[in-house]
Amino acid sequence: MGGIGKSAARVAVIGTGAIGSAVAYRLLRSGHDVTVWNRTESRATDLVAAGALPARSIREAVSASSLVFLTLKDFAAVEQCLAQLDMDLSGRTVVGMYTGTASEARVAARRVTSRGAHYLDAGIQASPEMIGTDTATILYSGSPYAFEQHRTVLGLLSTPRFVGEAPEAAAVWDLALFGVWYDAQLGLLRALETARAAGVDVVEFSRTASTQLSHVVAAVPSTVSEMQRATYPPGPADLTEHLTVLRHLIALRADRRLGDGGLAEVAARVEALIADGRGGEGLTATVG
Ligand SMILES: NC(=O)c1ccc[n+]([C@@H]2O[C@H](COP(=O)([O-])OP(=O)(O)OC[C@H]3O[C@@H](n4cnc5c(N)ncnc54)[C@H](OP(=O)(O)O)[C@@H]3O)[C@@H](O)[C@H]2O)c1
Structure with a gap:
């Protein structure tokens, strides 16, 4: 993580919860003027003791700053805070640093x-204690100009990554990555639950499950290449063979607490492709 730039930006951190505090402490440590505002004033006391300037209102915090982080719980909080900024924000960059949707x-x-003002949306691939270390990645989308202008400051917080000019690009990327994790982790949980319910030794089973997960990771480049080329070689199984396994899995998971993980929809899509004469293609054809 870099040091202070040629001219230290005056930064406002609106929302000094876990992420906002980590952001503010990191910027203070690198010599920036940091103005803080938090709905619950007492939650900013330690930061003020560490050198942050307290603001009496969001408006006051933003007036004093060229770079504004909205490190808030959710979009509802962002909206409430933005509603208090009915003023000319020219020359400023506002960073929406919260987990939200594309439309938000x-x-x-x-x-x-x-x-x-310029807007940057931020997708936080980090926990608070990772902020300011090389292990954190924060995704940004929106104004490329603002990203370049504030790259040094953003680089203090994480490895900053600009993922597109569409404001929603970071949110989409962030949520899609969460989706990868949920699908893999819940797939593992479903498998472990099924194995345990059948009296299978889950420790023994989990070793094979790990190998199975590693096959997914190993196939990432070829899957992307198939999507890009719009060609869907069958690989180890074609869609007709997949459909048989999918139906077995749906039946096996019928009474499980976590449901079938959307396999019924996948099977319907595979059936439609087979009916279209594409049964010899591979699984990537389902998103073709
Ligand atoms: N923590 C993580 O590991 C992590 C990781 C990735 C992404 N994120 C995302 O980062 C965002 C912030 O997370 P966090 O962990 O910092 O949450 P947090 O510790 O709960 O802090 C939330 C902040 O939002 C403020 N807030 C909530 N509702 C408000 C409202 N209506 N008006 C004004 N301020 C309001 C809170 O103020 P009060 O103190 O007054 O309640 C607090 O400053 C969330 O979107 C979260 O999903 C967090």
């Missing part, structure tokens, strides 16, 4: 840019 990012970007 578009609305936030519209609100901010209509007041003359």
Whole structure:
């Protein structure tokens, strides 16, 4: 993580919860003027003791700053805070640093840019203690100009990665990555639950399950290449063979607490492709 830039940005951190505090402490340590505002004032006391400037209102915090982080719980909180900024925000960059949806990012970007400021949406691939270390990645989308202008400051917090000019790009990327994790982790949990219910030794089973997960990781490049080329070689099984296994799995998971993980929809899609004469293709054809 880099040191202070040529001219230290005056930064406002709106929301000094876990992420906001980590951001503010990191910027203070690198010599930036950091103005803080938090709905519950007492939650910013330690930061003020560490050198942050307390603001009496969001408006006051933003007035003093060229770079504003909205490190808030959710979009509802972002909206409530933005509603208090009915002022000219020219020359400023506002960073929406919260976990939200694509449409929320578009609305936030519209609100901010209509007041003359640049907007960056941030997807936080980090926990608070990772902020300011090389293990954190924060995804940004929106104004490329603002990203370049504040790259040094953003680089203090994490490895910053600009993922697109569409304001929602970081939210989509962030949520899609969460989706990868949930699908893999819940797939593992379903398998372990099924094995345990059948009296199978789950420790023994989990070793083979690990190997199975590693096959998914190993196949990432070829899967992407198939998507890009729109060609779907069958690989170890074609769609007709997949459908048989999918039906067995749906039956096996019928009474399980976590449900079938959407396999019924997948099977319907595979059936439609087979009916279309594409039964000899591979699984990637389902998203073709
Ligand atoms: N923590 C993580 O590991 C992590 C990782 C990745 C992403 N994120 C995302 O980062 C965002 C912040 O997370 P966090 O862990 O910092 O949450 P947090 O510790 O609960 O802090 C939430 C902040 O939002 C403020 N807030 C909530 N509702 C508000 C409202 N209506 N008006 C004004 N301020 C409001 C809170 O103020 P009060 O103190 O007054 O309640 C607090 O400052 C979330 O979107 C979260 O999903 C967190």
